[in-house]
Structure formats: C-alpha cells, structure tokens
Amino acid sequence: MADDAAAGIHGEAIWLDGKFVAWDDAHVHVLTHTLHYGLGVFEGIRCYRTSDGRSAVFRLSEHIDRLFDSAHINLLEIPFSREQVLDACLETLRRNHLDEGYLRPLVFLGAGAMGLNPGANPVRVAVIAWEWGAYLGEEGMERGIRAKVSSFSRHHVNSKMTKGKTCGDYVNSILAKREALVDGYDEALLLDTQGYVCEASGENIFAVTDGILYTPAFGGAILGGITRNTMLTLAREQGLEVKEEPITRDMLYMSDEVFMCGTAAEVTPVREIDRRMIGNGKPGPVTLQLQSRYFDVVKGADTSHSDWYTYYSVAPL
Numbered sequence: 001m002a003d004d005a006a007a008g009i010h011g012e013a014i015w016l017d018g019k020f021v022a023w024d025d026a027h028v029h030v031l032t033h034t035l036h037y038g039l040g041v042f043e044g045i046r047c048y049r050t051s052d053g054r055s056a057v058f059r060l061s062e063h064i065d066r067l068f069d070s071a072h073i074n075l076l077e078i079p080f081s082r083e084q085v086l087d088a089c090l091e092t093l094r095r096n097h098l099d100e101g102y103l104r105p106l107v108f109l110g111a112g113a114m115g116l117n118p119g120a121n122p123v124r125v126a127v128i129a130w131e132w133g134a135y136l137g138e139e140g141m142e143r144g145i146r147a148k149v150s151s152f153s154r155h156h157v158n159s160k161m162t163k164g165k166t167c168g169d170y171v172n173s174i175l176a177k178r179e180a181l182v183d184g185y186d187e188a189l190l191l192d193t194q195g196y197v198c199e200a201s202g203e204n205i206f207a208v209t210d211g212i213l214y215t216p217a218f219g220g221a222i223l224g225g226i227t228r229n230t231m232l233t234l235a236r237e238q239g240l241e242v243k244e245e246p247i248t249r250d251m252l253y254m255s256d257e258v259f260m261c262g263t264a265a266e267v268t269p270v271r272e273i274d275r276r277m278i279g280n281g282k283p284g285p286v287t288l289q290l291q292s293r294y295f296d297v298v299k300g301a302d303t304s305h306s307d308w309y310t311y312y313s314v315a316p317l
C-alpha cells in the first residue's frame with residue numbers, strides 16, 4: 001500500500017479477526033464505524049532481543065489486561081479471550097520474523113449501522129507488528145528533548161474517560177504534537193482542565209527535585225502507563241522517594257530533572273520546557289540511572305523482574 005510504504009512500514013502478515021491475512025490484503029470497508037467516530041481501543045507493546053539471545057515481549061500480560069480494560073470502559077466486547085489475543089501477538093511477531101519490534105493490537109467497530117448507536121456492529125480485532133526505533137529520536141534519547149506546554153488541555157475525566165487507550169483520544173494528542181513541532185519543539189506537554197501537569201502527547205511525565213521523584217497521580221486524567229508503573233517500581237527499588245501528586249508547570253521549570261516515558265518513547269530526558277532550561281540542560285543523574293536500568297531490564301541484562309518477559313522465538317529467514 002502506498003501510504004504504508006511511504007511510512008516505511010511493511011511486513012508479511014496481519015492477524016485480523018482470528019486469522020492471518022497477507023499484509024497488503026488487510027483492508028477494511030470505508031463504513032468501518034471507528035473510522036467515522038473514533039470508538040476503538042488499542043495497545044502499544046515493545047519486544048526486545050535479550051542478552052541471552054532470546055526475544056521477549058515486555059509486560060505483555062499487563063498490556064493485554066489494559067486492552068480489555070479499555071474495551072470494557074468503552075462498552076466494547078472483544079470476541080476473543082485474553083489468551084487468544086496474547087497468542088495472536090506472539091504469532092504475529094513470528095510470522096513477521098521480528099525478533100525485536102512493536103506490537104499494535106487494535107479493537108475497532110466494523111461496518112454495519114451508521115450513527116451513534118453501534119450496538120449491532122461487529123467488534124473486530126487486528127494485531128500488527130513492525131520495527132520501531134527511538135520514538136523521539138536517537139539524539140533526544142541521549143541529549144534530551146525540548147518540550148512545549150500545549151495550548152490544548154488533556155481531556156477532562158468526564159468529557160470522555162482517560163484510563164482507556166481509546167482511538168479518538170488521540171485527536172487531542174495529534175493536535176498538541178503538531179502544534180509543538182510547528183513551533184519548533186520535539187514534544188507537547190498537556191495540562192489537565194484544572195491547569196495541572198498531566199502527560200505528554202504519548203508519554204507520562206516525571207520530575208526530580210532534591211532527589212525526590214514526582215509524577216501526577218493515577219487518579220488524575222493520565223493514561224495509567226505501564227512504563228510509568230515500571231519506572232515507579234524501579235525507582236522504589238533503588239530507594240528513591242516517590243511522590244504521586246499534583247504538579248504545576250512552574251514546578252517542572254524549577255525541577256532538577258524531567259523525563260518522559262512510554263512504551264514507544266522508552267525513557268527520554270527533557271532538557272528544556274517553554275524556553276526554560278531544566279537543571280543544567282543535560283540529562284541528570286537520576287534520569288540517567290533510571291534510563292539505563294530500564295534498558296537493562298527490558299533487554300534482559302537485569303533479570304530481577306523475570307515475570308515481565310514473555311519469551312518467543314522467530315524462525316530464521
């Protein structure tokens with residue numbers, strides 16, 4: 001497909017509604033309900049080649065659980081079991097010969113009725129996999145990125161809910177991201193409707209001040225990031241004091257360190273926000289330590305969390 005080719009994404013096979021179809025045959029009808037109204041849910045999952053030569057999906061069962069939670073929140077009944085979707089993820093990696101990469105399970109409403117009562121439309125499921133490098137760039141990963149507080153607020157918790165990874169939510173993320181890029185920044189930071197720091201367009205946010213790690217609480221308008229949970233776990237293990245509480249934008253400006261994290265973005269330092277340098281403008285010691293521990297853990301150099309891996313193998317081409 002021309003669009004996919006332009007994006008550099010192409011593979012062998014896509015799992016669609018219970019069976020594999022060739023990559024170029026994974027079409028949907030233009031009456032696909034989600035295409036019109038955005039009610040669908042998805043996941044983003046990474047897998048890594050580990051130190052011992054095997055490949056492992058990172059925190060697969062937590063991502064599958066969140067996919068089902070997202071569907072539940074949105075009254076979408078997935079016509080497959082958790083186990084079936086989990087197996088589909090592993091088989092999609094094998095069929096596409098990916099010993100490292102990114103998985104995208106997508107639950108969407110198919111064609112049928114139009115209008116805002118999609119009760120009878122089929123709930124469809126796809127699993128796609130591709131290679132994905134550093135989401136915010138290699139340079140950003142090493143030197144830190146420049147972020148801008150967006151003119152767009154994150155969704156209010158009751159305008160639409162915020163704990164599901166819902167397709168339509170990403171209009172808000174795309175508006176914020178494009179605004180940030182057009183204005184010469186790398187990423188957008190969104191405040192909630194009360195004005196407190198919420199999250200970035202596709203990442204959760206952390207700040208370090210006087211050795212204490214701060215991040216907005218799960219009970220706010222944030223997505224409950226699985227990487228966020230990993231960082232909190234690793235930070236506590238390293239004896240860091242962690243505070244999940246409201247953060248203002250000026251608290252970020254005054255922080256010693258700021259970083260963002262997410263499955264795609266992994267752990268990316270922030271060196272500047274709104275033309276204010278963060279700390280000395282370089283990734284700080286706490287960020288660097290957590291970033292390196294994160295990569296050790298996901299790549300299996302540090303196996304202290306062996307329950308976070310689902311190993312799989314890919315036949316050589």
Ligand code: PPE
Binds near residue numbers: 265
């Ligand atoms: N907040 C948002 C809004 C978000 O989209 C993500 C993930 C996170 C936080 C971090 O969540 P987690 O991955 O569980 O740590 N964003 C996904 C989609 C990125 C995309 O461009 O597509 C991702 O990182 O996979």
